[in-house]
Amino acid sequence: MKQKATPLFDALQQFSEMSPISFHVPGHKNGGIFPENAQAYFNSVLKLDMTELPGLDDLHAPQGAIAEAQNLAAEYFGADNTYFLVGGSTAGNLAMILATCSTDEKIIVQRNSHKSIFNGLELSGARPVFITPEFDDSEGRYTAPSSTTLKDALKQHPDAKAVVLTYPDYFGKLFPIKESIELAHEYNIPVLVDEAHGVHFSLDKAFPQSALDLGADVVVHSAHKMAPAMTMGSFLHLRSKLVSKAKIMHYLQLIQSSSPSYPLMASLDIARLFLATMHREEINNILESAAMVKEILKAPDFWDILPANDPLKLTLHMNQGVSAKDAASLFEDQKVFPELVTHNQVLFIHGLAPFENTDYLKKAVKRIKEQLKINPNHATIEVSNLFRGSIQELAVSYQTMQQLETKQVPLNESSGYVAAEAIIPYPPGIPLILKGELVTDEHVIIIGHLIEQGVTIQHRDITNEISVFSR
Ligand SMILES: Cc1ncc(COP(=O)(O)O)c(C=O)c1O
Numbered sequence: 001m002k003q004k005a006t007p008l009f010d011a012l013q014q015f016s017e018m019s020p021i022s023f024h025v026p027g028h029k030n031g032g033i034f035p036e037n038a039q040a041y042f043n044s045v046l047k048l049d050m051t052e053l054p055g056l057d058d059l060h061a062p063q064g065a066i067a068e069a070q071n072l073a074a075e076y077f078g079a080d081n082t083y084f085l086v087g088g089s090t091a092g093n094l095a096m097i098l099a100t101c102s103t104d105e106k107i108i109v110q111r112n113s114h115k116s117i118f119n120g121l122e123l124s125g126a127r128p129v130f131i132t133p134e135f136d137d138s139e140g141r142y143t144a145p146s147s148t149t150l151k152d153a154l155k156q157h158p159d160a161k162a163v164v165l166t167y168p169d170y171f172g173k174l175f176p177i178k179e180s181i182e183l184a185h186e187y188n189i190p191v192l193v194d195e196a197h198g199v200h201f202s203l204d205k206a207f208p209q210s211a212l213d214l215g216a217d218v219v220v221h222s223a224h225k226m227a228p229a230m231t232m233g234s235f236l237h238l239r240s241k242l243v244s245k246a247k248i249m250h251y252l253q254l255i256q257s258s259s260p261s262y263p264l265m266a267s268l269d270i271a272r273l274f275l276a277t278m279h280r281e282e283i284n285n286i287l288e289s290a291a292m293v294k295e296i297l298k299a300p301d302f303w304d305i306l307p308a309n310d311p312l313k314l315t316l317h318m319n320q321g322v323s324a325k326d327a328a329s330l331f332e333d334q335k336v337f338p339e340l341v342t343h344n345q346v347l348f349i350h351g352l353a354p355f356e357n358t359d360y361l362k363k364a365v366k367r368i369k370e371q372l373k374i375n376p377n378h379a380t381i382e383v384s385n386l387f388r389g390s391i392q393e394l395a396v397s398y399q400t401m402q403q404l405e406t407k408q409v410p411l412n413e414s415s416g417y418v419a420a421e422a423i424i425p426y427p428p429g430i431p432l433i434l435k436g437e438l439v440t441d442e443h444v445i446i447i448g449h450l451i452e453q454g455v456t457i458q459h460r461d462i463t464n465e466i467s468v469f470s471r
Pocket residue numbers: 087088089090091093114116166169170194196197222232234428429
């Protein structure tokens with residue numbers, strides 16, 4: 001079976017095994033020059049940390065081992081072409097946007113996208129048309145835009161150059177994306193999907209279908225999020241008559257380092273092998289384990305565990321009077337670290353192998369249940385009216401923003417101004433306010449509440465001020 005091969009990892013291994021003498025970069029010289037106390041941790045990886053040497057190919061002009069490894073990934077995921085990303089899904093999201101639209105061209109974008117999508121919009125100078133996600137009461141948060149909203153946006157903006165969607169969301173929640181893809185294709189508009197959290201959808205019918213299988217033109221996967229790839233290792237898959245392969249390749253070489261990490265790329269080769277060669281029985285064991293961990297995490301006095309489309313995502317939704325932040329801190333005190341805490345939820349991600357520390361987890365949950373307090377006065381916040389209107393545009397174009405003066409104003413006096421910076425709780429990295437968006441009273445209330453709850457807001461030293469455009 002071809003999928004058992006790991007051409008890039010093998011090429012690196014063979015190169016390393018001939019004990020090569022390095023008169024080239026990187027400066028650690030195959031691990032020989034490295035502080036002693038760190039060597040034990042780094043040594044085996046540094047031996048593979050090569051550069052574009054004979055037989056090791058070149059990410060930006062692949063013809064050998066990297067080309068073979070990318071082709072195997074394309075074959076496994078069902079793409080025409082797969083590209084290795086060394087800058088995370090962030091790099092893929094930037095490239096897919098830059099490759100499809102340029103200055104002043106319209107692009108239809110799901111409003112609750114990751115910040116990398118908005119950064120791509122700003123870099124391209126495009127004119128985004130935002131489609132608002134629905135607020136899902138059973139999930140207690142915004143999920144995806146309805147197909148009616150997309151249909152309206154397409155009708156109003158048939159000249160859009162692309163539609164950008166996120167599938168699944170951070171919590172593994174899906175929506176009928178096939179319908180959205182087909183709607184956009186009726187207008188010959190390509191669909192670009194940030195599937196950062198769905199690399200494992202390729203595994204089996206036990207998992208949802210990937211947007212790539214459902215007809216999306218470009219799909220980006222953070223292999224490092226759900227598969228065993230090194231952090232930042234990601235894939236961009238292309239299968240499209242509407243998106244230019246040459247443009248994708250152009251923007252990838254423009255965005256990505258000219259010295260991409262070989263261990264990282266080799267880990268993508270290995271992650272693809274890991275997924276492609278997993279047996280049905282192993283998948284069943286993982287699913288059983290996830291169900292068992294879900295059972296262990298149950299604490300109906302404090303939280304519900306939300307039903308999920310992705311069985312590996314376990315979301316604890318706090319009951320009235322229970323602070324998600326307090327619950328997460330208690331887990332961390334027990335050295336159990338969840339992925340994400342919001343104002344009302346704590347997300348746990350199960351890995352692609354059976355969980356082994358069940359006794360420890362049981363004891364930890366027991367201690368947390370003993371310690372966690374229910375406080376009837378714990379402030380909750382209404383977030384369901386954050387987005388006004390189903391289709392929105394920026395108050396000021398990216399081009400105009402470059403000409404405008406900015407100033408700092410106290411957050412509680414910022415309503416009515418146009419924001420000159422995005423406000424991004426992290427994780428999940430979805431901006432509450434976008435650069436160029438009008439600040440509303442709801443924004444001010446919700447951000448104040450998040451700051452009070454101790455949620456990290458990215459890129460901000462002064463938490464009670466916001467940069468706005470002078471009027
Ligand atoms: C939905 C989504 N897209 C893209 C990204 C960026 O991915 P990466 O960290 O691989 O750059 C993230 C990161 O959390 C994300 O949640």
